Amino acid sequence: MKTLLLPRFSVPAGLPLALVLGTVASTGAQAQRLATITGTVRTAAGAPLEFATITLHRAADSSVIKTEFSDAQGNFRVEAGDGRYLVSASQVGFARRWSQAFEAQTTTQLPALALPASAATTLKEVTVVGQKPLYEQLADRTIVNVEGSTLAAGNSSLDVLTRSPGVTVDGNDNLALRGKQGLLVLIDGKRQPMTGTELADYLRALPADQLKNIELITNPPAKYDAQGSAGIIAINTKKDQRQGTNGNVSLSYGRGEYGKFTSGLTLNHRHNQLNLFGNYAYAERNGFDKLDISRRFYKVQDGVRTESDRIAQRSVQLVSSQSHTWKAGADYSLGQRTALGAVVSGLSDRGPERESNTFVTFFDVANQPVDIYHTVSRRSYSLPNTAANVNFKHTFPNDSSGNRELTADVDYARYDTRRPQALTTDFELSGRPTVLVTGNQRGELTIQSAKADYTHPLSKTARLEAGVKASRVRSDNDVRFENTVNGETTVDLGRTNRFQYDEDITAAYVSFNQTLAKLSIQAGLRGEETKTRGRQLMSDGGDASFRRSYVQLFPNLGLKQTLNDKHEVAVSVSRRIDRPSYSQLNPFRVIIDPTTSGAGNPNLRPQTSYNLELTHTYKQKISVGLSYSSTNRPIVNTVQPETDSTVVARPANLGRQRYVGLTLTTPLQPATWWTMHNTGVFYRNQFVGTLAGTALNASRATFNLTSTNTLTLGKTWSAEIMARYQAKSQYGFFLIQPYGQLNLGIQKSLWDRKGSLKLNLGDVLYTRKVRAASVYDNYAETIYQRQDTRVATLSFSYRFGNDKVAPTRKRQDGAEDEKRRAG
Numbered sequence: 065m066k067t068l069l070l071p072r073f074s075v076p077a078g079l080p081l082a083l084v085l086g087t088v089a090s091t092g093a094q095a096q097r098l099a100t101i102t103g104t105v106r107t108a109a110g111a112p113l114e115f116a117t118i119t120l121h122r123a124a125d126s127s128v129i130k131t132e133f134s135d136a137q138g139n140f141r142v143e144a145g146d147g148r149y150l151v152s153a154s155q156v157g158f159a160r161r162w163s164q165a166f167e168a169q170t171t172t173q174l175p176a177l178a179l180p181a182s183a184a185t186t187l188k189e190v191t192v193v194g195q196k197p198l199y200e201q202l203a204d205r206t207i208v209n210v211e212g213s214t215l216a217a218g219n220s221s222l223d224v225l226t227r228s229p230g231v232t233v234d235g236n237d238n239l240a241l242r243g244k245q246g247l248l249v250l251i252d253g254k255r256q257p258m259t260g261t262e263l264a265d266y267l268r269a270l271p272a273d274q275l276k277n278i279e280l281i282t283n284p285p286a287k288y289d290a291q292g293s294a295g296i297i298a299i300n301t302k303k304d305q306r307q308g309t310n311g312n313v314s315l316s317y318g319r320g321e322y323g324k325f326t327s328g329l330t331l332n333h334r335h336n337q338l339n340l341f342g343n344y345a346y347a348e349r350n351g352f353d354k355l356d357i358s359r360r361f362y363k364v365q366d367g368v369r370t371e372s373d374r375i376a377q378r379s380v381q382l383v384s385s386q387s388h389t390w391k392a393g394a395d396y397s398l399g400q401r402t403a404l405g406a407v408v409s410g411l412s413d414r415g416p417e418r419e420s421n422t423f424v425t426f427f428d429v430a431n432q433p434v435d436i437y438h439t440v441s442r443r444s445y446s447l448p449n450t451a452a453n454v455n456f457k458h459t460f461p462n463d464s465s466g467n468r469e470l471t472a473d474v475d476y477a478r479y480d481t482r483r484p485q486a487l488t489t490d491f492e493l494s495g496r497p498t499v500l501v502t503g504n505q506r507g508e509l510t511i512q513s514a515k516a517d518y519t520h521p522l523s524k525t526a527r528l529e530a531g532v533k534a535s536r537v538r539s540d541n542d543v544r545f546e547n548t549v550n551g552e553t554t555v556d557l558g559r560t561n562r563f564q565y566d567e568d569i570t571a572a573y574v575s576f577n578q579t580l581a582k583l584s585i586q587a588g589l590r591g592e593e594t595k596t597r598g599r600q601l602m603s604d605g606g607d608a609s610f611r612r613s614y615v616q617l618f619p620n621l622g623l624k625q626t627l628n629d630k631h632e633v634a635v636s637v638s639r640r641i642d643r644p645s646y647s648q649l650n651p652f653r654v655i656i657d658p659t660t661s662g663a664g665n666p667n668l669r670p671q672t673s674y675n676l677e678l679t680h681t682y683k684q685k686i687s688v689g690l691s692y693s694s695t696n697r698p699i700v701n702t703v704q705p706e707t708d709s710t711v712v713a714r715p716a717n718l719g720r721q722r723y724v725g726l727t728l729t730t731p732l733q734p735a736t737w738w739t740m741h742n743t744g745v746f747y748r749n750q751f752v753g754t755l756a757g758t759a760l761n762a763s764r765a766t767f768n769l770t771s772t773n774t775l776t777l778g779k780t781w782s783a784e785i786m787a788r789y790q791a792k793s794q795y796g797f798f799l800i801q802p803y804g805q806l807n808l809g810i811q812k813s814l815w816d817r818k819g820s821l822k823l824n825l826g827d828v829l830y831t832r833k834v835r836a837a838s839v840y841d842n843y844a845e846t847i848y849q850r851q852d853t854r855v856a857t858l859s860f861s862y863r864f865g866n867d868k869v870a871p872t873r874k875r876q877d878g879a880e881d882e883k884r885r886a887g
Contacts (some may be wrong), residue, residue: 100467101142103163103174105134105153112138113179116155122684123148123165124629144168146584147684148629153177170524170579199229199731199741199772205282206230206729210275211302214784214809214822219318219857220349221275221299222267223826227786227807228278229743229770230727231297233264238701241280241294242691242725243747243766243793246642246671246699248284248292251299252407266411270389271326271345273314273861276300282691283620283636283677286573286588287517287529290618293640293673293695301391302330302343309333310865318857322350322382332865337397343390350384351852360844361708369841373709374427375659381420381441387413401459410450417444422657426709436492439657443485451477472516481507481541489658500548501556501655507541509646529575529588539565539646545655559653562601563666565646569594582626590618594643598666600651610666616641632681640675644668644699648715662713669717671697687729691747695721700796704756705843718753718760718796737776744769751796758840764794780813784824801835805853819862827853 105116118140120129129149134140142151146168154160158179166172199208208228226233230242239247249263251270279298288296302312311331318324328345357377362369393407424437453475460468483505490498515533522528541563545556575588592615599609620638627633650664673695681687698721706712725747732740750763773785789804809824834849 099144099146099168099170099172101144101149101151101168101172101174103140103151104176105138105140105155106176106178107158108178108180110178113153113155113158114138116140116153116158116179118142119152119154120144121150121152123150124684126150127684146579146624147626151177153179155179170521170527206280208278208280210272210277213272214782214811214824219272219824219826220268220347221270221272222264224272224275224278225267225297226805226832227770227772227788228280229729229741229772230280230745230768232768232790239263239297241282241297242727242745243749243768244294244693244723244725245795246293246640246673246695248289248296249299250296252301253298266413268349268385270387270411271314271328271347273316273326273328273859274301274330274343274345274389276302282689283622283638283675285586285622285638286575286590286618286620287531289533289571290590290592290616290639290641291643293642293671293675293693308335308865310863312861312863314859314861316857316859318855320852320855321352322384322852324349324351324855324857339395341394342392345387345389347387347389348385350382353379353381353383354850355379356848358846359711361705362842362844363708364841371429374431375709376425376427377422377657377659379420379422379657382418383415384418385413385415387411401461403457405453405455405457407453407455408450409452410448412446412448414446415444417442424657424659433493435494437489437658438492439487439489441485441487441657443483445484446482447480449477449479451475467519468521469519470516473514475511475513477511479507479509479511481505481509485655487655487657497550499658501545502548503543503545503556503559503655505541505543505652505654507539509537509539512536525579527577529573529577531573533569533571535567535569537565537567537646539563539650541650541652543652545653559655561652563650563652564599564601565649566597567594568596584622584624586620586622588620590620592616592618592641598649600666616672630683632684634679634681635677637674637676639672641670641672642699643670644715648699659710660713661710665714665716668699668715669697671695671699671717685731687727689725689727689729691723691725691727693721693723695723698751698753700751702755702797703838703845705840711843711845716755718751718755720752722750722763724748739774741772742770749794751794755797756840757842758797760797762794762797762799764792764799766791766793780817782811782813784809797838797840798836799838803832803834805829805832815862818864819860822857822859822861824857824859826855826857830854 101120103118105113105118107113113134116134116138118132118134120131120142121127122129129144130142132140132142134153148165148167150165151163151174152160158181161177161179163174163177166174199206206229208224210224213224222233225231225239232240232243238245239249241247277300279300280295281298282295284292284296309332311329313330314326314328316326324347326345326347328343330343332339332341334340355377357375357379359375359377360371361373361375363372389411391407391409393405395403395405397403420441420443422437422439422441424439425433426435426437428434453473455474456472458470460470485503487501488498489501513533513535515531517529517531520528520530543560543562545559546553547556569592571590571592573588573590575586578585594612594614594616596612597610618639618641620636622634622636624632624634644665648664648668649666651666652664654662656662673693675691675693677689677691679687679689697717697719699715700718701713702716703711703713704716725745728744728746730742732742734740744767746765746767748763748765750761752761754760768788768790770788771786775783775785777783784807786807787804790802792802793800805826806828807824807826808828809822811820811822813820830853832851832853834847837846838844
């Protein structure tokens with residue numbers, strides 16, 4: 065995790081995107097109807113075949129959509145969107161068998177699949193099943209399969225996100241998808257309570273070796289929280305599905321200018337109705353952050369602008385983190401239709417005290433230095449958090465229309481923050497006495513939520529979904545600053561304060577799905593009531609408080625038409641919201657140096673957007689999507705002049721943002737051993753508003769390109785090559801220069817694929833650097849930022865235990881909306 069020693073300017077390099085939908089979420093389709101496909105797997109003699117691997121394929125090209133497992137009676141159930149499919153069944157010791165191609169209906173019963181014994185064929189098939197493509201392009205989302213990826217080994221979850229198609233992460237750690245910020249980020253169905261740098265730090269502390277996949281969803285239906293105008297990034301961690309006791313151990317070391325060490329252990333025990341699981345990872349990551357800034361202040365008189373001051377700043381900081389990530393849980397089947405589950409998890413992240421140096425030189429109008437500030441900053445942090453979830457699922461007996469299902473979740477999470485800091489500033493030319501500023505921010509955040517969802521088939525071609533949710537957030541932050549000059553210490557009343565924030569949200573939704581011939585219709589409406597209360601208790605006696613209450617409706621509509629076996633078209637439209645994160649509302653000051661500070665903004669208002677997306681898919685592979693959105697009061701990060709020589713970095717609302725984008729996805733296979741996945745996003749962002757006395761009406765057409773190549777070099781060797789380019793772009797007041805990155809990886813499978821040795825090289829050409837500029841009427845700034853991104857990583861992992869798999873229960877918990885905003 066990175067210690068905040070430098071201003072986190074909003075320089076969305078592209079914007080260089082984005083916690084996880086659980087598997088239930090992944091089946092909660094977007095603009096399409098869900099079909100339930102059932103069947104039975106038996107031996108040639110007719111005996112039920114337990115724990116057979118059931119694979120759903122597209123009929124057009126046999127590409128893999130998803131996998132499930134048969135139960136103890138040999139029965140299986142797979143959910144999918146409408147379309148034409150094949151199903152195959154395999155098991156160790158048996159030959160694979162395929163169904164006939166079929167058109168999915170709301171309820172589809174397949175003829176029994178009989179698997180003859182054939183050990184040789186089975187061994188061959190098991191190898192094929194284990195090789196998932198790196199990217200899967202589904203009708204409603206893109207899936208990045210992290211598990212097994214060479215480029216993911218030894219890296220962080222944030223590293224993997226920066227390489228995902230359409231996702232960008234800027235120099236200030238802001239996530240964007242297809243050039244748009246405002247994302248709902250889920251991890252195993254739970255929304256993380258943070259944004260910006262704190263969310264990025266959390267993802268840096270989460271090893272990529274623990275991830276199964278990442279889902280990128282651009283226009284979710286009413287079942288999901290309305291938060292996230294740019295869509296959803298859902299990160300799913302691994303969960304072992306094998307019978308008995310199993311596990312995985314991993315170890316990696318990376319080296320750039322500094323070292324990066326990661327280790328992890330995953331354990332799972334599954335027997336009959338009980339499944340126990342847990343994992344633990346330790347990561348120690350070190351690096352640097354270098355930042356050069358040039359600032360010019362202007363005076364405007366009688367319409368004439370003249371330069372008054374110029375400042376050049378050079379900063380170097382060492383960043384480090386030591387994190388412990390853990391999770392433990394249990395699933396228990398009460399019967400054939402009812403299951404209970406519980407999960408507790410945590411991440412203890414701390415940064416040992418690190419020292420950084422910042423030199424700020426002041427120049428007069430004759431370009432002569434008049435003073436030099438040298439600030440030595442010592443900072444550390446401790447960010448422990450824990451979360452717990454209890455979940456319930458019940459499937460009612462089938463009727464002629466299909467399955468009725470009820471799920472419920474209760475969640476609790478607590479996040480603590482401790483950020484002590486000490487800044488010593490010497491004034492090298494003016495002779496002013498040395499100033500020592502000390503401070504410590506302490507924060508406590510609790511999130512409670514409960515939700516229930518019900519699915520009811522109305523007929524074989526229609527289904528109704530409904531649900532309710534309630535959440536409560538309590539945040540209490542206390543900060544104290546002291547100034548020491550000539551040995552005398554006083555409380556800094558202007559910076560010392562306490563901020564308390566409470567938020568209650570209640571929501572309900574209804575969603576309708578209907579299939580008419582080759583047309584699918586999905587329509588939904590979500591209503592959310594929000595009540596907030598903020599109170600700022602400043603040490604100088606001030607009390608800035610606010611209360612807000614509002615009710616908003618979020619409709620969505622999706623249509624998909626299958627024209628023939630090669631062409632599909634879809635359209636979706638929705639209204640969504642982005643509420644400010646809890647840290648964005650917090651008015652606390654973070655002192656960077658005597659001329660620079662960061663702060664929240666309690667006057668922020670939520671941004672709301674209308675989103676339209678048109679998509680054409682050819683042969684269920686190549687897709688072209690046209691997107692448009694209009695956002696009212698967009699929240700952007702800014703760096704504003706505060707006096708004639710100081711600036712403050714804080715979020716602010718602009719007037720309006722308009723976005724239009726074209727996304728082209730082209731998976732190719734130039735050779736049997738070479739798979740290529742290319743994504744191009746071509747878009748224009750327009751920002752209109754007024755800030756710091758400056759009117760803004762800026763737009764620019766730009767694009768980003770991603771190409772990922774997977775090479776099979778033999779039975780036990782494979783390689784990956786990923787290239788990314790982001791063209792010059794505009795975001796708010798910032799104009800960002802182009803940048804790119806090249807990543808290489810190679811891996812060797814060991815011991816019948818139970819072990820693997822991987823070597824990857826990140827940012828080989830060292831081109832992932834941020835250059836940006838912002839201009840106001842009375843202020844102009846350019847920045848150049850570099851980090852420790854060129855890294856070579858060697859990783860080893862070993863999988864042990866029983867290879868016999870078992871079916872799993874899918875679920876999503878209820879706190880995903882609040883947890884993203886608690887940064």
